[in-house]
Amino acid sequence: MKRIKKGTYGYIAFQRKVEIAKTIVMLALSFGLYNLGIYSTGSNKNLLTLFAVLGCLPMAKFCVNAIMFIRAKGCSEELYNKLAGKNLSADFYDLYFTAFKKNYQVSALTYKRKSLIGVSEDENIDIAEVEAHLKAVLENAGAKDATVKIFKDTDKFIDRLSELCSLEEDNDNAFIKDNILGVSL
Numbered sequence: 001m002k003r004i005k006k007g008t009y010g011y012i013a014f015q016r017k018v019e020i021a022k023t024i025v026m027l028a029l030s031f032g033l034y035n036l037g038i039y040s041t042g043s044n045k046n047l048l049t050l051f052a053v054l055g056c057l058p059m060a061k062f063c064v065n066a067i068m069f070i071r072a073k074g075c076s077e078e079l080y081n082k083l084a085g086k087n088l089s090a091d092f093y094d095l096y097f098t099a100f101k102k103n104y105q106v107s108a109l110t111y112k113r114k115s116l117i118g119v120s121e122d123e124n125i126d127i128a129e130v131e132a133h134l135k136a137v138l139e140n141a142g143a144k145d146a147t148v149k150i151f152k153d154t155d156k157f158i159d160r161l162s163e164l165c166s167l168e169e170d171n172d173n174a175f176i177k178d179n180i181l182g183v184s185l
Helices: 011-041 047-071 077-085 127-140 154-166 174-182
Strands: 092-098 103-112 115-119 147-151
Touching (some): 011 047, 011 092, 092 127, 103 154, 115 154, 127 147, 127 174
Antiparallel strands (some): 092 103
16 A cells, blocks of 8 residues: 555545554554463463553554544545646645644645635635634744635635646745644644
8 A cells, every 4th residue: 555645635535544454453452462461371460461551552542543534534536636627736635634622624725925725625614713723823834924715615716726826936835834734634
């Protein structure tokens, strides 16, 4: 299975499978160690039981990650094909931002010329909240005068993306793009 990097199309679906597999392996390992300890000593008072219990700690972390990826929705194939059909490409796909109050699903996102634009296919998303959250992320990354606009309408997003793609690339985006990826699931 080829690894899909964070921010590329299909990442959430791929990572969901990886996290579920990690959880199952760690769960099987913990149960296996526990049962091996009981089988070998006839009691659960042994060192293998301790290792089995300690193995539950990373398993719980993997389980939480799996639940987050199960809840997250990625970019739809329809939107991805629509962008590809117009020879447009966003910087990031399949982003899921976790904030203090809520989580935000953003299907596609682009940062260029101090302008961050994105589109969310989530019907229940509060655009003002996600824009404020992403504005705070950009300010923490050093882009204090950047603008943030998240669209619900894919056609408006495509129009704005084509405008941004026609501009020449600026060179100071790498650090900011890394920070955007760093705060997403």
